[in-house]
Amino acid sequence: NGIGLTGHPNWIIETVYDMRSIEVDSSIMATDSNGNIVGVRIAKIIDRRSWSDWIFGSSFLFNVFSNVLIWLFGGKTVRRLTLFNWQLLSLAKKDIWDLFVTHNCDKILSDCAVCTDKEYRQCGLGTELVRQSEQLGRAKGCSIATVSTTSYYSQRIFEKLGYIRVGVEVMYEDVRDEDGEPYMKVSELHKSFITWVKVLDD
Numbered sequence: 001n002g003i004g005l006t007g008h009p010n011w012i013i014e015t016v017y018d019m020r021s022i023e024v025d026s027s028i029m030a031t032d033s034n035g036n037i038v039g040v041r042i043a044k045i046i047d048r049r050s051w052s053d054w055i056f057g058s059s060f061l062f063n064v065f066s067n068v069l070i071w072l073f074g075g076k077t078v079r080r081l082t083l084f085n086w087q088l089l090s091l092a093k094k095d096i097w098d099l100f101v102t103h104n105c106d107k108i109l110s111d112c113a114v115c116t117d118k119e120y121r122q123c124g125l126g127t128e129l130v131r132q133s134e135q136l137g138r139a140k141g142c143s144i145a146t147v148s149t150t151s152y153y154s155q156r157i158f159e160k161l162g163y164i165r166v167g168v169e170v171m172y173e174d175v176r177d178e179d180g181e182p183y184m185k186v187s188e189l190h191k192s193f194i195t196w197v198k199v200l201d202d
Contacts, residue, residue: 039116041129046108084183091170094195109137111147145198152189163196
C-alpha cells in the first residue's frame, strides 16, 4: 500500500511476487507457541536457465514485458506497479543478469520481503529468518543472495549479515508518476531503495 496499491490483489502480482516464492520452498516463517505467524521471510530462487526469470531479471526486458502487461490488462493497479518498478530498477541500475555474469553462477536467492510482528521486533527475529532462508538457498544451489531494502530496519538486518551495497541508492522522492507525483509515501523509515549482494559460502 506504500505506493497507493489498493483494492483486490491482481493475479499477475500474486504469481510473480508472492505465490511463486512459496511454491519453490524458498520462503520461511516463524510462529509463536500458539501457532500464530509472527514473522516471515519471502524469497524466490532465480534460475539463469529460466526464460521467465530472464525476463524479470533484466531491467530492459522487464520494461518491454511491463508495457505488454499494461497494454493487455490495462488495470490501474498493474499500470502503477509496473511503471514504479521499472523506474526504480532503472534508476538503481539493478539487473539480476549482471549478477549472474559477475559471480559466474546459475541460481540466485532473491529477497522479496522480511516482515515481523511489531511485538517481536528488535529481538533478532528478522535476522534469524534471513539466516535460515539463506540456508534454504544454499541447499537449492544458490551461490549468492540479493536483496533490495526499502526501510531503515531491513537495511540494518542485511548489513549485520554481511551484505554489500551494489548499484545506486534511489531516493523515493525521485521516483515520480506521469503527473510528477512521487509513487512512494516517504517517511523517516522509508526514504530510499538500496540493492545488496552476499556470497553464500558453503
